[in-house]
Amino acid sequence: MRKNPSGIKEIARRAGVHHSTVSRVLNAQTRSLVSGKVATDILHIAEALGYRRNSMAVGLKTSRSFTIGVIVPDLTNPVFPPIVRAVERTMGTEGYVTVLADTDNSMETERIVLDSLYSRQVDGLILATALLNDDIVAECRKRLVPFVLVNRTISGATATSVVTNDSYGIRLAVEHLVELGHRKLAYVGGPLNASTSKSRHEGFREAMTAHRLKADPRIMYECRSLTSDAGSTACQSLIQSKRRFTAIVAANDLLALGCYAALDAAGLKCPADVSVTGYNDMPFAEHFAPPLTTLRIPLTEMGNQAALLLLRKMRDPKTVLPSVQLQPSLVVRGSTAPPSRSR
Amino acid sequence: MRKNPSGIKEIARRAGVHHSTVSRVLNAQTRSLVSGKVATDILHIAEALGYRRNSMAVGLKTSRSFTIGVIVPDLTNPVFPPIVRAVERTMGTEGYVTVLADTDNSMETERIVLDSLYSRQVDGLILATALLNDDIVAECRKRLVPFVLVNRTISGATATSVVTNDSYGIRLAVEHLVELGHRKLAYVGGPLNASTSKSRHEGFREAMTAHRLKADPRIMYECRSLTSDAGSTACQSLIQSKRRFTAIVAANDLLALGCYAALDAAGLKCPADVSVTGYNDMPFAEHFAPPLTTLRIPLTEMGNQAALLLLRKMRDPKTVLPSVQLQPSLVVRGSTAPPSRSR
DNA sequence: TTGTAGGCGTTATCAC
DNA sequence: GTGATAACGCCTACAA
Numbered sequence: 001m002r003k004n005p006s007g008i009k010e011i012a013r014r015a016g017v018h019h020s021t022v023s024r025v026l027n028a029q030t031r032s033l034v035s036g037k038v039a040t041d042i043l044h045i046a047e048a049l050g051y052r053r054n055s056m057a058v059g060l061k062t063s064r065s066f067t068i069g070v071i072v073p074d075l076t077n078p079v080f081p082p083i084v085r086a087v088e089r090t091m092g093t094e095g096y097v098t099v100l101a102d103t104d105n106s107m108e109t110e111r112i113v114l115d116s117l118y119s120r121q122v123d124g125l126i127l128a129t130a131l132l133n134d135d136i137v138a139e140c141r142k143r144l145v146p147f148v149l150v151n152r153t154i155s156g157a158t159a160t161s162v163v164t165n166d167s168y169g170i171r172l173a174v175e176h177l178v179e180l181g182h183r184k185l186a187y188v189g190g191p192l193n194a195s196t197s198k199s200r201h202e203g204f205r206e207a208m209t210a211h212r213l214k215a216d217p218r219i220m221y222e223c224r225s226l227t228s229d230a231g232s233t234a235c236q237s238l239i240q241s242k243r244r245f246t247a248i249v250a251a252n253d254l255l256a257l258g259c260y261a262a263l264d265a266a267g268l269k270c271p272a273d274v275s276v277t278g279y280n281d282m283p284f285a286e287h288f289a290p291p292l293t294t295l296r297i298p299l300t301e302m303g304n305q306a307a308l309l310l311l312r313k314m315r316d317p318k319t320v321l322p323s324v325q326l327q328p329s330l331v332v333r334g335s336t337a338p339p340s341r342s343r
Numbered sequence: 344m345r346k347n348p349s350g351i352k353e354i355a356r357r358a359g360v361h362h363s364t365v366s367r368v369l370n371a372q373t374r375s376l377v378s379g380k381v382a383t384d385i386l387h388i389a390e391a392l393g394y395r396r397n398s399m400a401v402g403l404k405t406s407r408s409f410t411i412g413v414i415v416p417d418l419t420n421p422v423f424p425p426i427v428r429a430v431e432r433t434m435g436t437e438g439y440v441t442v443l444a445d446t447d448n449s450m451e452t453e454r455i456v457l458d459s460l461y462s463r464q465v466d467g468l469i470l471a472t473a474l475l476n477d478d479i480v481a482e483c484r485k486r487l488v489p490f491v492l493v494n495r496t497i498s499g500a501t502a503t504s505v506v507t508n509d510s511y512g513i514r515l516a517v518e519h520l521v522e523l524g525h526r527k528l529a530y531v532g533g534p535l536n537a538s539t540s541k542s543r544h545e546g547f548r549e550a551m552t553a554h555r556l557k558a559d560p561r562i563m564y565e566c567r568s569l570t571s572d573a574g575s576t577a578c579q580s581l582i583q584s585k586r587r588f589t590a591i592v593a594a595n596d597l598l599a600l601g602c603y604a605a606l607d608a609a610g611l612k613c614p615a616d617v618s619v620t621g622y623n624d625m626p627f628a629e630h631f632a633p634p635l636t637t638l639r640i641p642l643t644e645m646g647n648q649a650a651l652l653l654l655r656k657m658r659d660p661k662t663v664l665p666s667v668q669l670q671p672s673l674v675v676r677g678s679t680a681p682p683s684r685s686r
Numbered sequence: 687t688t689g690t691a692g693g694c695g696t697t698a699t700c701a702c
Numbered sequence: 703g704t705g706a707t708a709a710c711g712c713c714t715a716c717a718a
Contacts, residue, residue: 056402057711100443289632400695
C-alpha cells in the first residue's frame with residue numbers, strides 16, 4: 001500500500017532493477033552509464049506510469065530548486081508584464097520555474113516575500129524593485145543568492161543589472177523638443193530614490209545645459225509615485241504656478257498621461273498649447289489622445305538579458321558579470337509640435 | 344563541517360535539545376506541546392541564526408508545497424496583470440507562493456508548463472487559459488489537483504470557475520447603442536472556442552433579437568486572436584464589404600482598438616461616422632482616442648475570488664465549490680454617439 | 687553495468 | 703514535555 005505508486009522505486013520494481021539504476025536513467029546526464037536496453041525499458045515504464053520526478057525530493061538532495069523569483073513593484077504598471085514574460089520564457093527553456101511576487105511598492109511586503117522565497121530555496125532572483133540604496137539588495141548579497149537587477153539599479157551600480165541609458169533617453173526627448181523650437185521646458189519626474197528617476201532627472205538638467213537652456217527648478221517636479229494621478233497633480237501645480245512653459249518632459253508614460261488630464265482640465269490643448277513627452281513607450285501609447293511621443297525601451301530584451309545573466313551566475317556564482325545597458329530610442333508621435341506663439 | 348549551519352539540528356545542538364523538539368517549536372501548531380522556556384530559547388537561537396525552514400524538506404515530508412500555479416495565455420494582455428496580482432496577494436497572505444506561467448496561447452507550452460508544475464508538487468492551479476473543451480482541464484481533473492478557472496470556463500461549466508456574465512455585458516452594449524438610435528450593428532468577436540467569446544457572440548445575437556433587430560451574419564466577424572491587429576483586419580473587411588453599419592460591437596478592447604485603426608485608415612471618424620464599443624475596460628481605455636465605451640469587469644475581484652475558492656478547495660478537496668459569476672457594467676465614454684444621418 | 691548504503695532537512699509516531 | 707527513530711523520494715559515492 002505505497003502512497004505514490006509511480007515513484008522511482010515502483011518503476012524499479014516493475015523493471016526488476018534497483019531504483020538507483022532507474023534514477024540514473026531518468027537523469028539525462030547519467031543515462032549513458034546504463035545499458036541501452038535496460039534504459040529504454042525503464043523509460044517506457046516511466047512513461048506508462050506517467051512518472052514525474054518529485055522536485056522537492058530532488059531539491060532536498062541536490063539543494064537546487066530550479067526555481068527563481070522575480071520581484072516587481074507593481075505588475076499593473078505596463079512596463080513589467082513584458083519583462084516578466086520574457087524572464088519566465090527564457091528561464092522556462094532551461095527548466096526553471098518562475099515565482100512571481102508583487103510588492104505593491106512596499107519594502108515590508110518585499111521583505112516578507114523574500115523570506116518566503118529563501119525558504120523555498122530559490123536558485124536566483126530577479127529584482128525590478130531596486131532603490132538607490134537598497135537594504136533588500138544588501139540582504140541578497142549577504143545571503144549569497146545570485147541575483148540580477150532589471151530596469152533599475154543601485155547607487156554605484158555595484159550589482160549586475162540590465163538597465164537602459166536613462167539620461168540619454170531624456171536627452172533625446174529634450175533635443176527633439178528644442179529642435180521643434182521649444183525653450184521653456186518643464187519636467188515631471190519620479191521619486192529620486194530610484195535610479196531611473198534620478199538618471200532621467202540628471203539627464204534633463206544636462207541636456208538643458210548642453211543646449212544653453214536653463215533647467216528651471218521652479219518648473220521641475222518630483223512626483224512621489226509613477227502614476228497617472230501623481231502626474232496630474234504635478235502638472236496642475238505647474239499650470240497654477242503661472243510660470244511659462246511650452247513643453248513638458250515627463251519621466252514616465254503614466255506621468256505623461258496625468259499631464260494630459262491636467263492640461264485638458266485647464267483647457268490647454270496638447271500639442272497645440274503644450275507638447276508632452278513620456279518615457280517607456282508602454283503598450284498602447286500610440287492609441288492615446290494624442291498619440292504619445294515617448295522613449296521606447298526594449299522591455300522584452302531587458303527581460304531576456306536579465307534571465308541570461310542570472311543563468312550564467314547560477315551556473316558559476318563566482319563569476320562577476322558585467323552589467324548590460326540598453327539604448328532607448330525616441331518615438332515621435334502626436335503629442336509634440338512646435339510651440340504656440342501665444343505662450 | 345556541516346553544510347547548512349542553520350538547520351533545525353544545529354539549533355537543537357545549541358539549545359541542547361533534540362531536533363524534534365525544535366521542530367515542534369518552529370511549528371505554530373505544535374509549539375504548545377513544548378515548555379515555555381525551552382520554546383523561547385529555541386526561538387531566540389533560531390532568530391539569531393537567521394533560520395529559515397527548508398520548504399523542500401517540509402514539502403517532501405508533508406507532500407504539500409504551499410505553491411500554486413497560475414497559467415495565463417498572455418501576460419501582456421492587460422486583462423491578466425490585475426488578476427494575477429490579486430491572486431498572488433491573496434495566496435501570499437495564506438503562505439502560498441505563486442508560480443506564474445505564460446503559455447503564449449500555445450497548448451503545447453501549456454502542457455509542458457503543467458508537467459513542470461506537477462513535478463513541483465503544486466498544491467493547486469488557477470487557469471486563465473481554458474478553452475470550451477479543454478484537454479488540459481481534463482488532465483488536471485485526472486491528476487486530482489485542485490484547480491479553479493478564471494475569466495473563461497469550459498463547456499457545460501462543470502468546473503468551478505470565476506467568470507463574468509458575458510452575454511449580459513454584450514447586451515448592455517447593444518442596448519446602449521440601440522438607445523442612441525443605431526440599428527445596423529456590426530460585431531467583431533474572438534475565437535469561439537473560448538467561453539468568453541462564445542457567450543459574447545451569443546449575447547449579441549440574443550440582444551439584437553430582443554430589440555427586433557437582425558444580427559446579420561454578414562457583418563459579424565470571428566477573429567482568430569484577441570489582438571489589435573486581428574480587430575483591424577476584421578474591421579477592414581467590414582468596411583470593404585460595403586455593407587451598411589453605424590456601430591461596431593467589439594468583444595474585446597484590443598479588437599476595438601484595431602477597429603479604431605481601420606476606421607481611421609478608411610477616413611471614417613469614431614464616433615461621428617461609426618460608434619465602437621469594447622469589452623474589459625482595460626487600463627487606460629479612458630485615455631484612448633476617443634475614450635472607449637466599454638464593459639468594465641472586476642478583474643481584481645475575479646482574482647481574489649478565484650484565490651479564495653482555490654484555498655477552500657485545497658483545504659478540503661472533496662467539497663464541490665459553486666462557481667462565481669460577476670457582473671460587468673457599462674462605462675460610457677467617447678466612442679459612442681448617435682448614428683450619422685449619412686450612413 | 688548495476689547494486690548497496692547513506693543522507694538531504696523536516697515531520698510524525700512512537701516510547702520514555 | 704522530550705527524545706529516539708523512521709520515513710518522505712531521490713541522488714551519489716562506492717563497492718561489486
